[in-house]
Amino acid sequence: DxxxxxxxxxxxxxxxxxxxxxxxxxxxxxxxxxxKQDSKKxxxxxxxxxxxxxxxxxxxxNRFSPKSPDKAHLNLHINSLELGDSAVYFCxxxxxxxxxxxxxxxxxxxxxxx
Amino acid sequence: QxxxxxxxxxxxxxxxxxxSLNCTYSDRGSQSFFWYRQYSGKSPELIMFIYSNGxxxxxxxxxxxxxxSQYVSLLIRDSQPSDSATYLCAVxxxxxxxxxxxxxxxxxxx
Numbered sequence: 401d402x403x404x405x406x407x408x409x410x411x412x413x414x415x416x417x418x419x420x421x422x423x424x425x426x427x428x429x430x431x432x433x434x435x436k437q438d439s440k441k442x443x444x445x446x447x448x449x450x451x452x453x454x455x456x457x458x459x460x461x462n463r464f465s466p467k468s469p470d471k472a473h474l475n476l477h478i479n480s481l482e483l484g485d486s487a488v489y490f491c492x493x494x495x496x497x498x499x500x501x502x503x504x505x506x507x508x509x510x511x512x513x514x
Numbered sequence: 515q516x517x518x519x520x521x522x523x524x525x526x527x528x529x530x531x532x533x534s535l536n537c538t539y540s541d542r543g544s545q546s547f548f549w550y551r552q553y554s555g556k557s558p559e560l561i562m563f564i565y566s567n568g569x570x571x572x573x574x575x576x577x578x579x580x581x582x583s584q585y586v587s588l589l590i591r592d593s594q595p596s597d598s599a600t601y602l603c604a605v606x607x608x609x610x611x612x613x614x615x616x617x618x619x620x621x622x623x624x
Contacts, residue, residue, distance in 0.1 A: 440616070441552075442616050443614040448611075494612075499606050499612060501563060502560040503558075503612060507556075
């Protein structure tokens with residue numbers, strides 16, 4: 401059983417399109433995250449939800465909108481995609497908002513905007 | 515000053531040697547510290563975490579904290595070629611905002 405699963409694994413789309421990435425965790429964790437890893441491998445936090453409540457909203461364009469229907473799911477919707485959005489997006493979860501015993505990552509979604 | 519800093523490397527060590535990786539952080543109130551390993555094209559994988567109350571050893575890995583100087587280190591004993599990867603340090607700032615360093619590339623050559 402995959403602990404943190406995200407779909408799709410690859411996403412190739414044209415500029416201006418709208419796309420969504422889905423994430424689910426079966427670890428019973430309270431907190432979920434979206435990270436962006438750029439071409440230089442820098443892993444940057446974007447959003448975090450704790451028990452469906454948004455607790456972290458870093459400096460991210462408002463074209464990005466997270467949604468957490470329940471504490472096991474966290475989706476990311478991106479409007480009007482731009483070339484600079486190309487990156488690997490990782491979903492992660494942790495037992496509690498302070499990280500607990502660590503963050504568990506999904507396998508990533510490689511987004512390519514052409 | 516960046517919140518979490520790591521030397522990007524690459525750090526090259528011979529097989530069997532000790533690899534020493536360092537990470538400095540700016541939030542003096544940080545209480546927990548995480549080390550992740552990331553192979554190329556894969557997701558980060560947790561290898562060690564410590565709290566501010568002490569160091570930790572797990573197999574070939576040891577994580578050490580120097581609170582006064584605000585750095586945390588990861589030692590890998592008896593390095594193997596399979597340890598070749600990027601090692602990411604994470605320190606939650608403001609107690610809950612996970613902040614990663616840019617990672618150190620480690621190359622273990624036979």
